[in-house]
Amino acid sequence: MSRAFVKEDGNDLEPLPDLPLSPHPNYVTPRGLTALQTRLRDTQERLALLRARPDRLDKLPEAAAERDIRYLEARLRSAMVIDPAQQPLRAVAFGLSVVVADEAGVESRYEITGEDEADAAQGRIAPQSPLARALIGAEVGDSVIWRRPTGPATLEIVAIEHPA
Structure with missing residues (x-):
């Protein structure tokens, strides 16, 4: 097989398309805000572990974690907290x-x-x-x-x- 058609560096994985964001106002309860913050922290930790792997030939899990982080950060930026107790x-x-x-x-x-x-x-x-x-x-x-x-x-x- 000719080496001309073999991709060897594998470092140019395009970012995955962003997850769709809802067009509706992002009302959240305090419990929902905490859950979003926890999901973001857990996803950031998972990304750090993925990047620390000695064998990083498959970059797709990293790209997926990066995409999820972008989504969660956007949801947190747009969050409007409404306390049910009030x-x-x-x-x-x-x-x-x-x-x-x-x-x-x-x-x-x-x-x-x-x-x-x-x-x-x-x-x-x-x-x-x-x-x-x-x-x-x-x-x-x-x-x-x-x-x-x-x-x-x-x-x-x-x-x-x-x-x-």
Whole structure:
């Protein structure tokens, strides 16, 4: 094989494209801000370990860590911290926990958090989600329509609380 087509230096790996940033305001809870800061620190530590490897032929993990650091730094720069403890409990709002009952009377709890903190398995939803948009502004006793892909659902607001 001709050496003319073999790349030997491997030092010119282009940076990976940046991860897309949300066009929405970056509201975060204090817990969400701490989580972003922790993720950034952990990613910076991982990058330092990758750069300290004796065999650095594969630079892709380093490029991925650098990309993730750029994303996390951008999210931290744009973060607008809202403390749920300072939110009044009159209506559903960012950072608050809400208990709803569906048409069958089954209760569920949701907490409206920042996008980076959202986790459906823990009942944490982003403010831009269809469920959060239906809930925000509602008061205890109100019924709201949650427009789901499987069809609309009516939910009654049972309680509005500060998260535990």
